[in-house]
Amino acid sequence: MARVAVSVCRRGRWAVLAVVLLLLAVACGPEERPGEEGFEGVTLRLAVEVGPALGNPIKPYVEQWEQETGAQVQFVEIPFAEIFPKLMSSFQARTDEYDVVIILPTWLGDMAGRGFLEPLDEQIEGDERVDWDDILPRCQDINVWEGETYIVPLDCDVFMSYYNRQLFEDPGHQEAFEERYGYPLGPPETWDQYRDIAEYFSEETEAAGAMESMARQTQTFWTALSRMVPYVSRGEGWELFFDPDDMTPLINSPGHVRALEDMVEIVEYGPSNILEFDVGDIRAQFPQGDAALALDWASIGMIPPDRTNQEVIGFQQIPGVDRVYDHEAGEWVELEEPNRVPFMAANGWGAAIPVTSPNKEAAFDLISFLTSTEISVQFVSMRDNQESAVGYQPFRRSHFENIDAWTESGWEREIAEEYLDQTLQSLEADFVQPDLRIPGAFEYLDALDAGVTSALAGQQTPQEALDQVAEQWDQITDRLGREEQLRLYRASLGLEG
Template identity: 25%
Template sequence: MKVQGKLWSGILAGCMVLSTVLAGCSSNAGKSEAPKPAESAKSDTANSTGKSLTVLVEGGSPANTVATQTAEEFKQKTGYEVKIETVPYIGVYDKLNADIRANKGSYDVATIDILWFPALAKGLTSMGDLMSDNVKKDLFPNLIDGGTVDGEVLGMPVWTNSKVLLYRSDLFNDPKEQEAFKAEYGYDLKPPANWQQYRDVAKFFTRDTNNDGVKDMYGTSVFGMNNGDSVASWLDHAAQAGAKPMVVGKDNKALVNTEPYVKALDFLTTILNKDKSAPEGALNMASSETSEMFWNGKLAMMLAWGHFYVPSNDPAKSKVAGKVGVAPMIGGDAGIGVIPGPWYQVIPDSSKQKDIAKQYVQFVYEKNELFMEALGVAARKSVFEKYSKRPEYAHLNALQTTLEAPQTQNRPILARWNQIEGEALVSAIQAALSGTESPQSALTKAAASINEIQGK
């Protein structure tokens, strides 16, 4: 899940209240067993020159929050000071990649986006020894695979996330709205579970609420901005339409011009251009813009990352606080499916103290519930189960259902994914949404571009 600086600000504003309780949060994430310490023939204490560990994280992120809050406890346990280096989102990749290539050993641990594994894999240390059976059982499907390249486990997940359905419960529960919807569509108004219901509800709630001749509330939104958010949103629907594997086949040739992908893009263009139940400015909208509209009462529904439920119910952030419900992601012909957005801790091979770095990764795994407090999601099932009992974390059951759906799957592990996303997929989505090309035509061109990038 790529989350840009502006979006972190929105997340952190929505989670500000939660941060005050982090210091008193229990470190026991659940009944699942923590990883066993890695064995080593040599002591890191002997190899270390400064009794310190350098951790690279995105500034203002949950990874930064948790690293800061746990640094003193780790020092008390091990004698190692945790030095935290913060950089902007893409700076994490740039810094880590440059350090690995130069073999400098500036960083011992880093928290990275799943998207970066293909490019960084050759410079990362295996973490297979941390993945006991009990650890595996406590992690969501696809999490281990998401951090595995060529059979080597290279990352320990710290959180996972996906889109779910957030909706205005006050509107859905209004008897007048229920009566009007049933009269028009012939079935009961409820949170939509499939594409047709989603379209119907979105059209129903798109309206001019003050009778000035201008629509001021839409049923939903469509992501069309020039970034990875629009690609992930489209791929969510491709998975729902039956796409598997994602984007490329076993031969690494593009699949994006095949039926599930075309259906998914047609679904989005229909909502935007035919039904007109999403704002016209879709090419300038993604998660941040959609959430702002929803929080300001301008959308009846949004398909948003699960953690957005927390700020949606924060009166300091949202005008519709207390009026927001949550349901699993909608399903297509193949059922529910999404592209999750996990992050991982990794250890670069260039680190001069891998043993203490693995101890740190184990330590943070045991503190996994701190990510739930900081962001509203975590990696461990036991943490989800514990927090789902609290009303402020009502999104977790819907999120768990979505993450465990059979069609939920990771993006492909491709070294040139960023290029494929930026040069082929975003432009195809925008061409279709703008109406300049049909979904089939746009994706046929995207497939040719992907094959060229892949050398196929």
């Protein structure tokens, strides 16, 4: 009987509370309920990479949100190489400098793992604008850390290979290429074919053979990793980075070294200043027909800002290899078909809320607005962005199904359909290599960047450079704690224990 009395008493208190809340809502009126009528007087500080790739594409929509809510948004724009250290410095000091941060899932081990970000599952659940089920599963999963979601996607990254349609479709080049190399000219299926094509066009035309990011601290390491993936990855997920038994670095394996040797060779066939190239240079120049081949995220597929030369760019999954290095057997394995493995380089930009933000409700409302189906399809298709760069690519099922949204943004239907088909095939392949997502990821990848660019500049051989990277990776792991790093690495790959 006591339990019944307590239960009734509790229900009574909840009923009284509900009545009180209802009376307060009526008395206050809808204009005083944040989120329905607005956030007048609220100023959000939004941290984002400087330049046209990430900040500029969303500015028109942030302005729309400001008009609808009465809030203000201050953009804090930071160079790519400084985003992680600046944010971490602020988080560690427990300052409230930012309300929304546009970050990479690669950094979740450091940011979410140390309690610096707000978990968002409760806000996401049932939010019609977020419409979580419309987001591709892989684009959901990369934003989860130890069972909780900390980032709402604005992007979902996958690396792609690009070719110059006009050069490839020229009958004269087709005949001359096949006579020289013994096989038809076409989009490269292997890195060996990629090298042949780059050599041919660099020697036979005014165009560069290939364009790739090769400058230090400009995300060159992701280009290198995209080349390394097919040489070592057979679908386990761990082959690209560390041994899942003891965190031994694999980055200097014969497969990794061979891939870097391939990349070094391309220097000869690129623009004269290719060692200074970053993704911005590729996105500005490749759509103008200045090269035969390029590597970049799927973003470049929708780059030509004036929409007048869409027919230049052909797109496909990154090339593969005819033999793979087997880490466990310690030997090369010959294959009947090229091993082509999509790589989620950087995993994809998304929006998160620091735990120190004093404006969490307004911050999530802005994030929900930006990621919504209606708004996000506009910035991934570059509807209002007329610059030769964009850092966002499709991440929702509806982005791939709503072709009309792309034609409304100025793209030819056939071009948009092919671009979306190739991108979706990569994101939904049986196996997609994820990027690193453990504490220290920024340090590990920065060390790789230094090694790769050193080899590209001829300062070290690929083997010497990657041996040094492996030593640095071991030092980082030991400093952060090998046992804990191993646990988190295995967890990030979905491995037990």
